[in-house]
Amino acid sequence: MIDLRALREDPERLRASQRARGEDEAVVDRLIDLDERRRSALSRFESLRAEQKSFGKSVSKAKGPEREALLARAKELAQQVKQAEAEADRLEGELAELLKTVPNIIEDGAPAGGEQDYVVLEHVGEPPSFDFTPRDHLELGELLGAIDTERGAKVSGARFYYLTGVGTRLQLALLNLAMDQAIEAGFVPMYPPLLVKPEAMDGTGFLGAHAAEVYRLPDDDLYLVGTSEVPLAAYHMDEIIDDLPRRYVAWSSCFRREAGSYGKDTRGIIRVHQFDKVEMFSYCTLEDSHEEHLRLLEWEKQMLAKVELPYRVIDVAAGDLGASAARKYDCEAWIPSQNTYREVTSTSNCTEFQARRLSVRHRDDSGKTRPVATLNGTLATTRWIVAILENHQLADGSVRVPKALQPYLGGQEVLEPVR
């Protein structure tokens, strides 16, 4: 949710942001108009209400015929108050609804445009060159006895899979490595709830354009989280935090319906309904948020270095940010079988957008409460297995284990085919 007061002072800022996102600029004028009408309706109601209250006091003191006269006037007032309140409530509701559709204002410097308009910030590492035809991750996974998508489909349907044997161990190794890195950096480790109430899901900004992506349990009015960003952002809902920054790292499963992605990435475990992820989450001041964002990106790069993957960093374009983010950097690892880079991490600065919706605040130097800034970033996911298997494969279908992962795999240096 954006700040209405700030909007009143500088509507041009939101206009520019909407333009860069390729979204409707006219909402700015509609917001301002609604806001003005709401405030005048509220004033009208409040002055009537004040009059009614003081009238009530004189009624309580009056006696006899004087009281009767006052009562008659008070009844009239009561009618007017009721009407004025209804009008103010109506406009308030209308404004709130419109406000919910407005995405965060982008950070200065975020590239304008849509999905294709990202800017590549850097390349790290070299894509491997093979003197044999590289296998894709599913073929490797099957050779190693690491991935079973056939039985995943049998039991749960398309886009489900089993990690088996060394695949399971590899995931545990990867996610533990990520947890350990974050804990060492001072993050508080968390295991969050994965079913959340509507206000948590909505407050995080996932029930807008992305509502179709979210699994919902109608009998219980709960949502399955698509990322632990949701329970981590809602963790301090309705609180005032005074010791900023706060950094949390959570390990969780993530559930996504992948509606509208029919036919995309149907092979293997690139795009699945359920996967595991280690996610960093920071609460800090708005002023610190830009620096914190770069720190999160740095931690992501550290992890990618540990698993020895070649990747590039992109500055995601405004139109592809999602509602909550003001700026987003993705790290994309090289995927040999696809001859392209695919997203393996994503870090967003949501500035005050989520905190305002969730009512997470801190006290500034003057003692006033202000929304905090929230940021998130990926440290590892199931999808990383794809990149690790493919980039570190050898001619015979075995896979070299990156040094940093070896201690987590009982010292194994190479994963060998089981058939």
Next chain:
RNA sequence: GGAGGGUUGGCCGAGCGGUAAGGCAGCGGCUUGCUAAGCCGUCGUCAGGGACACCUGCGUGAGUUCGAAUCUCACACCCUCCGCCA
């Protein structure tokens, strides 16, 4: 699934139909001194609106009433107990 209790300012908490006690914290001042304590004080404190004087807001929504934190109904959430289940 059933029964009961609860929801009041940053925190605790009174209020039971007529302007929302009190305490803690906070802030300002003073005193004594020191891993801080005591005293005094007052207006402010959280949110929204505003002519910056004030006003509105007691979980949410309806109702009763001239007037609702207070009475009625519905809903949400939290807690306890019982039942069922892992």
